Amino acid sequence: xxxxxxxxxxxxxxxxxxxxxxxxxxxxxxxxxxxxxxxxxxxxxxxxxxxxxxxxxxxxxxxxxxxxxxxxxxxxxxxxxxxxxxxxxxxxxxxxxxxxxxxxxxxxxxxxxxxxxxxxxxxxxxxxxxxxxxxxxxxxxxxxxxxxxxxxxxxxxxxxxxxxxxxxxxxxxxxxxxxxxxxxxxxxxxxxxxxxxxxxxxxxxxxxxxxxxxxxxxxxxxxxxxxxxxxxxxxxxxxxxx
Numbered sequence: 001x002x003x004x005x006x007x008x009x010x011x012x013x014x015x016x017x018x019x020x021x022x023x024x025x026x027x028x029x030x031x032x033x034x035x036x037x038x039x040x041x042x043x044x045x046x047x048x049x050x051x052x053x054x055x056x057x058x059x060x061x062x063x064x065x066x067x068x069x070x071x072x073x074x075x076x077x078x079x080x081x082x083x084x085x086x087x088x089x090x091x092x093x094x095x096x097x098x099x100x101x102x103x104x105x106x107x108x109x110x111x112x113x114x115x116x117x118x119x120x121x122x123x124x125x126x127x128x129x130x131x132x133x134x135x136x137x138x139x140x141x142x143x144x145x146x147x148x149x150x151x152x153x154x155x156x157x158x159x160x161x162x163x164x165x166x167x168x169x170x171x172x173x174x175x176x177x178x179x180x181x182x183x184x185x186x187x188x189x190x191x192x193x194x195x196x197x198x199x200x201x202x203x204x205x206x207x208x209x210x211x212x213x214x215x216x217x218x219x220x221x222x223x224x225x226x227x228x229x230x231x232x233x234x235x236x237x238x239x240x241x242x
Contacts, residue, residue, distance in 0.1 A: 001052070002128075002221065006029040007060065008087030009119060010038035012183065013136065016212035017041070017219050022051040024220060029078060031058050031069075031087065031117075056079065060087055060113030061105075070120045080124040082132040082223045084115035085158070092147045096109045103150040104117055110154035115161065122169075131174035132223045135162050136215065138236055139180050155167030155180075159234055166232035175231035179220045183208045205240030 001024065006013040015038075020083050022028050030053055032039055035040045039055055046053055059065040073080070088110045093101035114135055125131030140148055140187035141155035159178055166176040183192065183200055201209060221227060222235075 001025065001027050001079060002081040002223075003029065004084060005029045005031070005117070005121060006084045006086055007054075007058075007113065010042070011037040011217050013181070013212045014086045015042060016216040017086060018053070019046075020143045020213065020216035020220055021048070021082075021190055021223070022046060022053060026082070027052040027078075029054050029056055030075065031079065032057050032059075033057065033087075041043050048192065048229070055204040060116065061108055061210070063116055064201040064228065066120050073124075079127065080121045081119050081128040081130065082134070083118060083125065084118060084219055084223075086115055086135070086136040088136065088154075090148070090151050095149055101241045106150040107154050107157075110151070111157045111161070114158060118165070126172045127170075130225055132167065132168075132227075132230060133169070133174060133176040134161075134219050134222050135159070135176075135178040137162075137178045137180045137234065138159045139182050139236060139241060141180060144233075148185050162234065163232050170231055173228065175228060177221070177231060178234045179215055179218045179222070180234055180236045180238070181215050182236070182241055184210050184212055184215070203241065208235055208239065210239060211232065 004026045006014055006018050006028060009018045010032045018030055026114040032055060051168050056069045058069045089106055091106050118133060134214055137159050140152040141159045144152050162176050162178040169176060218235055220235050
């Protein structure tokens, strides 16, 4: 049984990814930081379905917290085959209204967090022989968007980490790819107005918003054993937007 680690597992995309992998026979290690209510709800649902999973409470802003998580997994004798760096935050504002704290926090969670997790779990991924790293980025990494200098910069950095690590880690049988969703109905996008969403939908060739499950399916593809020759790719899950 292969084991997947999903960061940000209580969020909309994280929940969909976790359920998709569990339903396909994976064991899952699910990271969260604050949302205890979601952990309880998801645990009840997953337990009813007989899934194998463990929650780990980790502050991705604290290297010591990540190291403590690594030690706990060793005690539990859990080895990771697939790492999905999904956790991320947004703090949108026009440049003149965006303070350094909000810029820096977004960069730390969205860039430092995946870097710390990847480094902490690297030995497991090497030992797997078919290790997979999948980073969740965004279309704004390529195209930019008003009022998102911090978020767009963080996702662009994560895409370049993806390409760099694909070259660095391929010798160990590890592939590194990214999934870049378009606008999705999740808690993170709850502040987007209906007018903006409707205008956005008009630009999508397939005529509808992406769903979190679409992102999960893309992750399953990259994680597969037969995807061992696919690396350094950024897959847009966006309904055909270019």
